[in-house]
Every structure is written in C-alpha cells, then in structure tokens.
Amino acid sequence: MKNGAEVIKWIQGLLPFGIKPGLERMEWMLERLEHPEKKLKAVHIAGTNGKGSTVSFLQHVLREAGYNVGTFTSPSIEFFEDRISINGTPIPEDALITCAKRIQPLVEQLRTTDIGSPTEFEVITTLAFDYFAHLARPDIVLIEVGLGGRLDSTNVITPLLSVITSIGYDHMHILGTSLTEISTEKAGIIKSKTPIVSGVSQKEAIEVIKRTAKQKRASLYQLRETFHESLVAKTEEKQLFTYEQMDQETIDVTIQMPGPHQRENAAVAICALNVLKREFAFQIDQQHIENGLIATTWPGRFERIQKTPLVILDGAHNKEGMEALARTLKQxxxxxxxxxxxxxxxxxxxxxxxxxxxxxDAAFTFTSFDFERAAVAIDLWTEAPVSQKRFKEDWQQALAEELEATKEEEMLIVCGSLYFIARVREHWKSLMKAPV
Incomplete structure (x- = not known):
C-alpha cells in the first residue's frame, strides 16, 4: 500500500464480511500487536444516540484544559480519516499507511483460521488503537462504541471510565427487541470498579445499568439522580443551562448545539469531566468547561448549512433521534x-x-443514495404514514428541487441516515466551491 487511498480501498474491501459481534478476532490481532489497547488512557462511550456529541463536548473541554486528545468515532461524516483523530486533526496519511502495513499481514493470516476474517470495523478499530498507542500517544483517548457494547470491537479496552449516553430502539436485529435486552448489551461496557456515567432516561434501562454497576462494583453517576441540568434561556442558536451535581459547585454554561437532548449530552460530559478531575487528577477547571462547551460543534447534528432558505442537516436515524429532532424544531x-x-x-x-x-405541518420527500444498505425511495414513500409526501430516487435532484421550493417561512431538514448526511455534506461543499 503506497498511499492513503489504497489503504482505504483495502479496508473497505472488508465490508462484505458485514457485522460479526464478538471479541475473539480483535483479541487475536491485538495480541500480535503487543496489546496497544492496554497502553491507552481512555473514556469508553456507548449509547443509541448522543455518542458523537458527547465525545465532541469532552474533546473540546479537554483540549481547552491543555490535553492532547485522541478520538475514535463512527461513521465518518466528512471523510474516512476523520474517524481517527488527534485534537480534531485526522490521522496523517503516513501514519495510516504505517499502521495498515502492520495490520494487513495479520488480517490475511486470520482469514486462514477457524475464527475467519475480521470485519471492516474491527480492522479500523485495531488500526486506531495501534496509531494512538504507538505513534500519536495522546494524553487521553475518547473511544466511541460502534454498535451495542458487550460484543462491540471496542470493548477490549479497560477505560478510566465508561459512559452510556442513551438507550433506544435501534439495531434490534442484533441487540434485541426490548429495552431490557438492548440495555444489557449497552451495559456490557461497564467494567469492574470502573466509574460509569449514564444519561439514560427509561426506568427499565436504568434498572439494568444500576444492577450491572452493582455487580461490577462500579460507581454510578445517573442523570436526574446524581446530576441535573435545567434550561435557563435559549435562542435559535444557543442554550444557557444550569448544571448541578452532588458535592460539586453549581455552574451555568452555554452551548451552541440546539435541542434538549444536547443539554443532556453536555451534562453527561460535565459529569464525566468531574470524574476525571476527582478520581484521576485531570486538571480541569470551570473556565475550561465553559469555554470548551460553547466552542463545541458536531457535523450533521442539527447543523445549519444555509440560512436563506434555512437548511438543517441532522443525523436522526431512529425513533429516539427523530423524537429529539421534533423537540428541537418545536423549541x-x-x-x-x-x-x-x-x-x-x-x-x-x-x-x-x-x-x-x-x-x-410538514411535507416529506423520500429519496435514496448509493449505499449497499440504502432503502429504495418508493418503499419509504409507500410505508410513510404521512399525507404530504412524494419520492424521487435521485437524491441530488431531490435536494435541488427542495431548495428551489422552500419558501421564506419554511425550512428544509435533511435526515434519516448518518451515511446519507455524509453524502449531502460532501455534495454541499462541492456546490460551495463551484464557480458562479
């Protein structure tokens, strides 16, 4: 592999191996790489929604406090390399090539064993651990779970603390059909005597997390029990809220990410930062928190890409995400x-x-995009329980028509899939660069 494009092509060539929950392939590769995951100081973040935003809140505050921060997130929103970053800067091409060359022979060897080929996500996760541990060496790494928790590729780490942002109905064909089943999978990231911060809201999900924390003798910090957030004031672009936590000073903070769910994500992040400060001697003060939170943005999360007409990109792709989007629009x-x-x-x-x-009062246009798991537009249109609806298979044409049709008193919201949002962002950037 001579360049980054060849590395990405090789990794994406593993996509046909799909999703294979389990840790044996990860453990096999990491053992032969001298266990890079054991050399990391990490925060492990799981949850149905809110993982990416919470990672971003944490990253901005930790950077404000002077720390070098690694982040591992998924899926990519702008380009492949941004999934593995240091202080917001994606993995450099030379590092990507170096790590890939170390891992590729292991992948080929693993294919010949009884446990079979690793998946695309397993290889990306292994590459991230190798890069952070052996080349970048950040002060702390924020590791976002890919899917679920218990059997997710990232669950080979022993973090400083674990975070579960939310529980909802998503990936039910893998994680289970009830909140209890899904919560059990998410709670699988809780480690022995390792603090856990939870933003989960449903009673049955909280019960699972509490029970697991007790079994693991892990200190639990639960939203609306251990710590609280309450709205003070809001505009279209900012929210001011009060954060309260037992044995901590009450503070007022401002965020520029809209929606009640983002206040909850920010509160979860503040609680996690307080744990890092109190239990692991991280030097984080109130000014770092205030400055970091107000600076935080996250691509594709109620992201305003045009003011007139108003166009919003939002990664809402499940029931809970759509509910959060509806609340944000109303607010x-x-x-x-x-x-x-x-x-x-x-x-x-x-x-x-x-x-x-x-x-x-809403009108819907359903479309499709070039992705192996993308639904056909007419199928979405047929199933949609709304009266004002149409479909257009070509999403670029659909977007152009919607932009043309959106009046001053209206706004356009593009949503339904993070993979789709990534395509729209890339297309939008190319439009902005096009000569007039």
Whole structure:
C-alpha cells in the first residue's frame, strides 16, 4: 500500500464480511500487536444516540484544559480519516499507511483460521488503537462504541471510565427487541470498579445499568439522580443551562448545539469531566468547561448549512433521534413550516420513525443514495404514514428541487441516515466551491 487511498480501498474491501459481534478476532490481532489497547488512557462511550456529541463536548473541554486528545468515532461524516483523530486533526496519511502495513499481514493470516476474517470495523478499530498507542500517544483517548457494547470491537479496552449516553430502539436485529435486552448489551461496557456515567432516561434501562454497576462494583453517576441540568434561556442558536451535581459547585454554561437532548449530552460530559478531575487528577477547571462547551460543534447534528432558505442537516436515524429532532424544531423554530428530505437504510420502519412528525405541518420527500444498505425511495414513500409526501430516487435532484421550493417561512431538514448526511455534506461543499 503506497498511499492513503489504497489503504482505504483495502479496508473497505472488508465490508462484505458485514457485522460479526464478538471479541475473539480483535483479541487475536491485538495480541500480535503487543496489546496497544492496554497502553491507552481512555473514556469508553456507548449509547443509541448522543455518542458523537458527547465525545465532541469532552474533546473540546479537554483540549481547552491543555490535553492532547485522541478520538475514535463512527461513521465518518466528512471523510474516512476523520474517524481517527488527534485534537480534531485526522490521522496523517503516513501514519495510516504505517499502521495498515502492520495490520494487513495479520488480517490475511486470520482469514486462514477457524475464527475467519475480521470485519471492516474491527480492522479500523485495531488500526486506531495501534496509531494512538504507538505513534500519536495522546494524553487521553475518547473511544466511541460502534454498535451495542458487550460484543462491540471496542470493548477490549479497560477505560478510566465508561459512559452510556442513551438507550433506544435501534439495531434490534442484533441487540434485541426490548429495552431490557438492548440495555444489557449497552451495559456490557461497564467494567469492574470502573466509574460509569449514564444519561439514560427509561426506568427499565436504568434498572439494568444500576444492577450491572452493582455487580461490577462500579460507581454510578445517573442523570436526574446524581446530576441535573435545567434550561435557563435559549435562542435559535444557543442554550444557557444550569448544571448541578452532588458535592460539586453549581455552574451555568452555554452551548451552541440546539435541542434538549444536547443539554443532556453536555451534562453527561460535565459529569464525566468531574470524574476525571476527582478520581484521576485531570486538571480541569470551570473556565475550561465553559469555554470548551460553547466552542463545541458536531457535523450533521442539527447543523445549519444555509440560512436563506434555512437548511438543517441532522443525523436522526431512529425513533429516539427523530423524537429529539421534533423537540428541537418545536423549541427553536416553532413558527416555521417544515420540509423534510429523508433517506434511510433498509431495516428502518417509517411508521415508527416518522411518528413524532404526524401532528406537524410538514411535507416529506423520500429519496435514496448509493449505499449497499440504502432503502429504495418508493418503499419509504409507500410505508410513510404521512399525507404530504412524494419520492424521487435521485437524491441530488431531490435536494435541488427542495431548495428551489422552500419558501421564506419554511425550512428544509435533511435526515434519516448518518451515511446519507455524509453524502449531502460532501455534495454541499462541492456546490460551495463551484464557480458562479
């Protein structure tokens, strides 16, 4: 492999191996790399929604406090390399090549064993651990779970603390059909005597986390029990809220990410930072928290990419994400009429996905995009329980038509899949660079 493009092509060539929950392939590769995951000071972040935003809040505050921060997130929103970053800077091409050359022979060898070829995500995870431990050596690494928790590729680490942002109905074909089953999988990241911060809201999910924490003798910090957030004031672009925690000074902080769910994500991040400060001697003060939170953004999370007409990109792709999107629209843009451009993956059910919008004055255009798991537009249109709807298979044409049709009193929201949002962001950037 001579360049980054060849590395990415090789890794993406593993996509046909799909999703194979389990840790044996990870452990096999990491043992032969001298266990880079054991050399990391890490925070492990799981959750149905809110993982990426919480990682971003944590990263910005830790950088404000002077720490070098590694992040491992998924999926990529702008380009492949941004999944593995130091202080927001994606892995350099030379490092990508170096790590890939170390891992490729192991992948080939593993294919010949009884446990079979690793998946794309397992190889990316291994590459991230190798890069952080042997080349970048950050002060702390924020590791986002890919799917679930218990059997996720990232669950080979022993972190300083674990975080579960939320629990919801997603990936049910893998994680289970009940909140208890899904929560059990997410709670699988809780380690013995390792603190756990939870932003989970449902009673049955909290019970699973509490029970697991007790079994593991892990200190649990639970939103609305150990720590609280309450809105003070909001505008279209900012939210001021109060953060309270037992044995901690009450503080007022401002974030520029809209929606009640982002206040909860920020509160979870503050609690996690307090744990790092109190139990692991991280030097983080109130000013670092205030400065870091107000500076935090996250691509594709209620991201305003155009003001006139107003265009929002949002990664909402499951029931809970769509509910959060609906609450954010009502809170920040209550007088607007909404237009939606929606694409989704095949396993999504439009009936439950669109439930939060049934009482809104909204029009929907369903489309598709070039992705192996993308649903066909007419299928989404057929299933959607809304009256104002149409479909257009070509998403670029659909986007152009929606932009043309959106009036001043309206706003356009593009949502339904993080993979789709990534395509739209890339296309939007190319439009902005195009000569007039």
């Amino acid at each position: 920040h843009y209550p007088t607007k009429r909404y237009r939606f451009l929606v694409a989704a993956t095949k396993e999504k059910e439009m009936t439950s996905l669109l439930q939060p919008f049934l009482n809104l």
